[in-house]
Amino acid sequence: MNMKSLTANIRGIATLPLLLTVAAIILLFLLPKFVTSTYALHIMILIFISVIMGSAWNILGGYTGQYSVGHAAYFGVGAYTTMILLQYRHIAPWYGVWAGVAVAVATGLVIGSICFRLRGPYFVLASIAVAEIFRVSALNLPGLTNGAEGILITEVPPFKIGNAVITDFMSKVPFYYIGLVIAIAVILATRLVQNSKLGYYFQAIREDQDAAHSLGINLTLYKNAALAISAIFTSLAGSLYGLYVGFIDPGTVLDLGLSVQIVMTCIIGGIGTVLGPMVGAVVLVPFSEALRSNMIAQALIDSGLVKEDSPIGTFLKEQLSHAHVLIYGILLVVVILFMPDGILGFIKKLLASKRKETA
């Protein structure tokens, strides 16, 4: 066996990154003990949800090359199943969530059988169309989904085993841990996929479907497998979102904007890499939150860089709050034009060019 590839393989699970990962995970598990700010926890939960969605999409879009811009369908189906069961059938969410997963996977297989016959832009458009059909149907089936009014739950019932209350869901902490665990699970799953036959086959399909087909890869089977894994985690993210926010309606959980946001997280972070979606989420969620609440302007003023009553200060305070979507759009354009491989790809390129300089 070739030494170079062997060492490369070992380097992939080398001790230092492994230690760092373990340390980071421990830190994340201990975080709620130190951080009392519920706002910070809220942002962390949103990041976890974003990591889960992004990584889930990444398996289908990043590894298998099927650029679905309709992932809101699985997110929404998961969220709706869990919430409908909880609200109207009084089925506890820890069962409902799995029902959501089952429905999402079933939905995925139906969608897959339709859309996977299409390639390239046609697949993208079909995935959008299917998700839109779900959204409009949810609006028009008030008997099932409560239509445009959405489903509002007042509280999540406590999780009990026997009479012992394990978690009460009164604070953010349980949601934090659930989010963290699922996020770790999805990253782990991505890693497992990447280092297995599945991963090789997914990537082969991404690179060239016809070539992959001729190498003995059953396209339908493996595309659907990727979609199923993707749908499972996207549905979990949806259920977590629904239970955490306590309110869902077609305009939020089945929205085209959500599908776009999922893809964006991956592309900004770095598509087809284990950590890309995580990087994307960690950057995008706080960034859009800071923009939304005008924190950047506030920080500039607080730090004394800009005087509050100066024209720039008033402009920032008054106008920036209107402009955050604009800035978001500009950022998107800039990243795609200048960092086409996302932040991770950009960093890799920087490191490579530095290495070249030193060599």
Added chain:
Amino acid sequence: MAAQRCGQEAHLALPGLEKVTQFEGAGSKDHVPGQLTSLLLAPCSYFLYYMIVFFQSLISGILIGGVYALIGIGLTIIFGVMRVINFAHGDILMIGMYMTYFLFTVFHIDPFVSIVITIPLMFLFGAFLQKVFINRALNALPQNQILLTIGMGLVMSNTVMLAFTSDYKILTTTYSSSSVEILGISVSEPLVVSFAITVAITAALYWFLYKTDMGQAIRATAQDREAAQLMGINVKRMSIIAFGIGSALAGTAGALISPTYYIFPQVGSVFTLKAFVITVLGGMGSIVGATLGGVLIGVAESVGGVYIGSGWKDVIVFILFLLVLLFKPSGLLGTSKD
């Protein structure tokens, strides 16, 4: 009061129907003339009622479809030449609407006349977008191109919002709500005019693409980019022109729809998806196909809205879209190889 009501109802031009509803809701009106005759007339009037509702929806569908067609043609040219899914198409249309609005309110130029100004301006705008942004991403991955155009759309709609606030703008002309009534079916005058303009523009475009050298070059580029390049066609220039034409058409559609619709920064999203459906339905790159697709979607929405429910219109459109994708992927009139 009753007399007044009846006087009003007279212009429904549906005497039979009128009596039937009165008969059904017996006593709801002050006088019930000839119950027996109305009973005899019932089947006939129901038929008339169905016919009128049907033709009403058919005609409005066709007329709206004309505008849809224009949007679709713009997109089909862009997609055909560059294989870029332009998610900013609706936002480009929105820019056209604002242009029309200001030409109307500031310079008092009639929206239908203003397209003479809108078309060249929008062409330049599109050419600029292509040269500065899209061009750099032509070889990028398709999902990156999608996000790029989404980002561009966000920038456009939010810049407009900062400049003109998010208020709805209504462009009211003297003819905005005029209609003529033909056999009990009302036909919107501005829509008829815009339909006529659409037909003229489509014809002109058809001539341009099929009868001029540049048109041929654009079509060659759309058919096979590499081959066109080998044949000495300046593919980059063709792309710029194609994006310009696409934008000009979207802008024109915006202008034509302005007198009967309303204008706000996020209005584009309504049309972007529709544009894709139309384009794919007709066959990517096919002008006649996009025209047919536009009218078909207009009619499907309108007729489907009546018989299935207006909330379901979009579902009907998307299902139609998926069916075409699956069973005739090249579109109704397309000859594309993939």
Added chain:
Amino acid sequence: MAILKIQRVSKFFGGLAANSDISFEVQQGMIMGLIGPNGAGKTTLFNCITGYYPPSRGEIVFYNKRMNGLHPDAVCKLGMARTWQKVRPLARMSVVDNVMVGALCRTNSLTKAREMAMEQIKVVHLEQRLDARAGSLPIGERKKLEVARVLATQPKLLLLDEVMGGLNPAESEELIQLILDVRKLGITQMVIEHNMRAIMRVSDRIVVLNSGEKLAEGNPREIVANKAVIQAYLGESDA
């Protein structure tokens, strides 16, 4: 023993016949050359054999199994693998990963697949480029990579579609050698080629297609002497 039997195969696109009524057999261990002018229907025949489209008429029998209607992946599993006229590397995967994808057709273990891949990479002499991105290889190496990749699927019959197209003489020579090496491994091959000198050197038997029909079949010497074949080729160069 005839491992592949093409029996009166026709393929129509619309009203157009790309292949009409073609029959021949490929014997175990031989190299079968498939030649013909452009548009003769060679690649269409490959596509029919490997399951990309079902033949419109006729039968394809491989090891006494009827292949009509099987998908390409099933065809590959049965031991028939092909390369592409226009190379199709899995561009963003490394050389070794490319070949491993082929090997994974026969095993579920990555370690095993890697071993199998290394073996084939040695056959095509790409040991030096293991970790290079397949998309970054020069054309000659891409062609070799493609051969290694299909070899890794452990085929009984290999269909090579113009592996020498676009190569310089030195590279062509390497590939000729490669084809001969593969024969030594006991793998039957069917080769589409435009390079006449090469095809005459490697083929045991040659089938000539013209306008979708079989024009001639025989050993290289017979083919060179065949008047109809000469006519077809000269006709083409005249045009």
Added chain:
Amino acid sequence: MKKLVALLLAVMFVLPAVALAGTVKLGFINSITGPEAPIGENLTNGVTLAIEDLKAKGIDVDLVKEDDTGKPDKSLAAFEKLATRDNVVGIVGPYTSATANADAKLAERYKIPVIIPAASKEEITRQGFKWVFRVSGTTGDYAGVLIDLATTLGKPKTMAILNENTDFGVSGAKSAKEIAEKKGIKVVFEEAYSKGSPDYRSTLAKVKATNPDLVFMVSYVADAILLMRQSREIGLSPMAFLGAGAGFSVAQFAKEKEISNGVFSSTQWTEEAPWAGSKAWFKRYVKQFGKAPTYHAACAYESMMIMGQAAAAAGGDREKTREALTTGHWNGILGEVRFQDYDGYQNQRKAVMLVEQVQNGKHETVWPLKDAVKKPIWPFPGWKK
């Protein structure tokens, strides 16, 4: 990038919010961007005026504005930030029913008083919440007053309901149906349309075919104009057009007099509202912002005035502010405001609704009759050809 992230994190989690002494810190959540932004702007302007007026009363408000883009999850984040990081005493907002519904839960959890200015979905104040107050009337109020007017002026037997397929539209339509049926009016047509469609002609043709006495519509600004334009084209001409709030009560709608004349719309506030200072406030608003205010602006203004005064009197204590809101009463441009428990509502203002009718391109208050500026024109006079 790392530095930027670090900076952002620092800004978000670490830097304590600077509290100014001698002022009341309040939060305001609104849809500043996104699809609801056109109406959101009215709320922002109303609040701006309220801050000025509070200052004149000697109450300095340190206002933290948050944009929720009209999405519940963003609204929650905004609420979370206001409640925990900015430590505001009370919150005014958010605007839409969906976001208000989501935020109401958090108000209970963090025990922070919230005044909802303009969201009208009935359920919001029917959940037994103690910290949620609402100035806005409910969808039932909107429908009730219109049907009152219709049954007093005429004898309508049938009604068609056409509403946009949003939370606002659906809950408005539900209330309307309930109330109409109670009054013995038969609902002969019901349809929720998806907003933003350029063509409602076929739907309207269907409405016309059912020949209803009343046509009740719930819609936002722009669709209202489209619906009426196309009603005219189709020749739909019932006894009366009734519009519930939003789209039918904005000045832009009235300006299209060809199509808007004679249309009734219910609202919570008008320029001619019979309450002290309404007219002056209207003028001031027009002067400052260059356009006429909607009732949303007035409701937001009043909500902020009440919150500011209650919070200042309570010395910035949340519990005391809540008590002040429960027991107090205020007199402003919405008349007397009290938060009461009735009909299953908690802390809900019993809104005095007004009906306007467009007459000669202007909204005129025509109902209740004692407050009317002009006599209502009944029935709908028909379309001019």
